[in-house]
Amino acid sequence: MRVPFRLIGGVLIATLLTQVTACGSIFYPDRRGQIDGKIDPAIAALDAVGLLFYIIPGLIAFAVDFTTGAIYFAPGEKTAHVDPQTLKQAIGADGKVDNLKLQAILQRETGRSLPLDDPRLIQHKGSVQQLATLGLQPAA
Structure with missing residues (x-):
């Protein structure tokens, strides 16, 4: 039972x-x-x-x-390449990235507007030591 x-x-x-x-x-x-x-x-x-x-x-x-975010369509398999020399224009004299300049450069080069000022955007900070462990040279 x-x-x-x-x-x-x-x-x-x-x-x-x-x-x-x-x-x-x-x-x-x-x-x-x-x-x-x-x-x-x-x-x-x-x-x-x-x-x-x-x-x-x-x-x-x-x-x-x-x-x-899994309910949204995937943006597709499109990729865009931006020249690193162009991206250097967004770096200030103090070595910090200006999000407004970077957003303008990316919109001009790729034709897409990225929400770099969105509060949900997660930004990762790095250091010269982290670059060295990856075998990269800082070039900013």
């Missing part, structure tokens, strides 16, 4: 766990980290299926996909 209850409980737990996971994060892990873009309707529809069955897991799926 206990086996059917355990089986039903196991199926219920497995169903809830599958609904908690976000579809975009599972199907397209390479899309994570995007700030904005066009929403992928297939991922939005799969997240909405979670809303039809269970409200809370569906909302969690949307929240995870929006937070990680």
